[in-house]
Amino acid sequence: MPADTEFTEFAAARSGPMFRTAWLLTGDWHLAEDLVQESLGKIYRKWRGLSDMHDPAAFARTVLVRTFISHRRLRSSRERPAAKVPEHPVRDGDAELRLTLLDGLGQLEPKDRVVLVLRYWEDRSVDETAAELGLSAGAVRSRSFRALERLRVVLADNNGDLSALGR
Amino acid sequence: MTSNIDEHIRQALRAAADSIEPPIQELVDGGLARGRRLRRRHRMVVAGTGLVASAVVASGIVMAAQFTAGPNDVAAQGDETSRSVVEAAPANPGVGAADVSAEVEPISSEDVLETLIELLPPGEITDSKALPQDVVDGLRENPATIVTFDDGAGAANVSVTLYDFPTGGGCQHPSPNVQCTEEILDDGSTLWITQRPTYTDGRQPALIEWWATLERSDGLQIDLRQNNAVGEKDVPATRPEPPLTTEQMVAIVTSDRWDVYQVGPERQIEIRELRGSLTAANRRLAAALGDGWAPAQLTRFGYKPEAVPAGKNKTAMPDGHASVLMSRDVLEGDRSYVDRACEGWSEKGRAWDSCIEAAAPSDDSVYLLWSRSVDHSQSVPHDGLWVMYENENGDVIRVMLSVSDDPELSTPERRAEIVAWIKQQIDAMVAAATADDATTR
Numbered sequence: 213m214p215a216d217t218e219f220t221e222f223a224a225a226r227s228g229p230m231f232r233t234a235w236l237l238t239g240d241w242h243l244a245e246d247l248v249q250e251s252l253g254k255i256y257r258k259w260r261g262l263s264d265m266h267d268p269a270a271f272a273r274t275v276l277v278r279t280f281i282s283h284r285r286l287r288s289s290r291e292r293p294a295a296k297v298p299e300h301p302v303r304d305g306d307a308e309l310r311l312t313l314l315d316g317l318g319q320l321e322p323k324d325r326v327v328l329v330l331r332y333w334e335d336r337s338v339d340e341t342a343a344e345l346g347l348s349a350g351a352v353r354s355r356s357f358r359a360l361e362r363l364r365v366v367l368a369d370n371n372g373d374l375s376a377l378g379r
Numbered sequence: 380m381t382s383n384i385d386e387h388i389r390q391a392l393r394a395a396a397d398s399i400e401p402p403i404q405e406l407v408d409g410g411l412a413r414g415r416r417l418r419r420r421h422r423m424v425v426a427g428t429g430l431v432a433s434a435v436v437a438s439g440i441v442m443a444a445q446f447t448a449g450p451n452d453v454a455a456q457g458d459e460t461s462r463s464v465v466e467a468a469p470a471n472p473g474v475g476a477a478d479v480s481a482e483v484e485p486i487s488s489e490d491v492l493e494t495l496i497e498l499l500p501p502g503e504i505t506d507s508k509a510l511p512q513d514v515v516d517g518l519r520e521n522p523a524t525i526v527t528f529d530d531g532a533g534a535a536n537v538s539v540t541l542y543d544f545p546t547g548g549g550c551q552h553p554s555p556n557v558q559c560t561e562e563i564l565d566d567g568s569t570l571w572i573t574q575r576p577t578y579t580d581g582r583q584p585a586l587i588e589w590w591a592t593l594e595r596s597d598g599l600q601i602d603l604r605q606n607n608a609v610g611e612k613d614v615p616a617t618r619p620e621p622p623l624t625t626e627q628m629v630a631i632v633t634s635d636r637w638d639v640y641q642v643g644p645e646r647q648i649e650i651r652e653l654r655g656s657l658t659a660a661n662r663r664l665a666a667a668l669g670d671g672w673a674p675a676q677l678t679r680f681g682y683k684p685e686a687v688p689a690g691k692n693k694t695a696m697p698d699g700h701a702s703v704l705m706s707r708d709v710l711e712g713d714r715s716y717v718d719r720a721c722e723g724w725s726e727k728g729r730a731w732d733s734c735i736e737a738a739a740p741s742d743d744s745v746y747l748l749w750s751r752s753v754d755h756s757q758s759v760p761h762d763g764l765w766v767m768y769e770n771e772n773g774d775v776i777r778v779m780l781s782v783s784d785d786p787e788l789s790t791p792e793r794r795a796e797i798v799a800w801i802k803q804q805i806d807a808m809v810a811a812a813t814a815d816d817a818t819t820r
Contacts (some may be wrong), residue, residue, distance in 0.1 A: 256414020
């Protein structure tokens with residue numbers, strides 16, 4: 213199969229999950245788009261075919277997370293803007309509460325945010341999250357704990373409640 | 380309680396993520412376009428890769444490269460199964476990724492281990508490792524191997540790593556307790572022999588390392604290291620000196636057994652280009668510093684542009700000082716770096732103050748950061764100054780001046796003399812930090 217065709221198929225299959233992760237990390241439609249395109253670009257640069265990849269999903273996730281962290285380093289602002297309501301198709305659901313969640317995530321340190329997203333959205337274990345971020349398992353646990361505490365406070369301030377969000 | 384929260388956050392994130400419809404086509408098209416752009420820029424990327432690689436080499440991890448087995452490589456033509464793992468690894472993106480993959484045969488750590496064992500003098504090898512060549516960020520780690528070798532007088536580590544780019548095996552950064560010699564051999568390759576304590580800061584003075592590094596004219600570097608212990612950190616010395624004599628080390632790195640490993644022609648061209656660009660970068664730095672500075676002679680890619688004292692600055696230091704080095708680097712788009720660095724910190728016997736803000740002639744702010752060794756018994760007496768400038772693109776340009784004194788000769792008066800001289804360099808350093816071409820590669 214020509215390399216570009218195979219890459220395009222890979223990108224079409226992975227970009228949806230990557231975008232959802234990117235959206236949780238950035239809270240912003242355009243930043244998420246930028247992050248995914250940048251990550252796909254990096255993957256394309258090194259592309260030698262799917263057969264060279266042990267775990268394409270994991271590889272895509274790793275590139276995305278590292279690109280996000282280095283993007284964060286490249287940007288001067290320490291806090292991201294409040295989550296923006298996407299001007300794009302959004303499924304039914306309690307949009308306001310979810311925006312509160314994204315706002316809450318946005319107030320966390322970027323690495324703490326990554327820890328939560330990897331652990332609770334990507335379902336990575338503490339050890340896998342630690343390996344992905346170059347942190348110790350203990351550091352992941354304490355970041356995770358701290359981030360959840362912080363999230364609870366933020367949500368309480370906004371009259372939100374974690375338990376309401378998942379409904 | 381915790382598990383409830385765990386489950387709630389899991390559900391909440393899922394609900395939030397599932398509520399959107401990703402714009403798949405835009406992502407794919409945009410990703411492909413960026414990827415193609417990145418490939419076109421691959422030569423520049425290789426330069427960047429070199430920087431990363433060298434920084435990592437210093438901490439003992441080796442990074443990627445692309446090697447080819449030469450036509451005489453019996454091993455390469457032989458057992459196919461033993462190299463299937465490395466063949467599956469992506470090629471160095473700098474060499475055009477998939478395009479050349481069919482033409483090159485990567486060298487594995489196992490190959491290198493085999494060669495090292497063959498070349499070691501009589502003795503017992505009690506342990507051996509062919510280090511895994513993981514792919515890190517698209518680059519395969521260099522073939523590297525380490526053995527525990529005992530000639531009867533005590534076991535010690537001996538390791539060999541191959542690089543297809545110059546890593547800075549040279550004697551450019553002398554320190555009073557590091558001995559290094561450089562020799563150009565008849566075939567044009569360069570040989571460095573280094574003898575140093577494992578820790579130059581005086582910790583565990585009984586631990587010693589000896590290295591022999593051969594950089595061939597095709598760019599292949601064979602790096603042989605040995606110490607007088609098994610392991611590196613917090614281990615006792617097993618013998619007074621490492622097991623191989625200098626002659627034995629030289630015999631190993633110059634052996635024609637390494638001839639089967641060759642650097643591919645495309646990579647050689649890249650290395651030449653990178654060396655050329657670094658020479659130019661050194662010249663630009665010296666020019667920006669002005670009178671009293673010359674481009675550093677050795678141009679090892681992967682290193683920052685460097686300048687050395689010349690003319691009036693040559694005689695400015697106290698007699699017997701160890702080294703003076705000026706360098707410049709660019710931290711691209713890292714706006715928060717200045718904030719972080721300016722808080723000051725200390726590590727490995729050196730302390731960095733908090734910053735002093737000053738105005739460049741252009742009225743832009745620059746930040747001066749002084750450093751010094753804080754415990755003379757534990758580290759080489761050192762004084763340094765960084766000048767940092769953030770340009771309009773958010774790049775931080777850092778000009779660093781480092782002066783080491785001889786611990787045997789150093790006195791407070793000599794240090795004061797050195798600091799006074801560094802102060803005289805501030806204008807030149809500010810000029811180099813704010814120069815229009817400071818970010819030119």
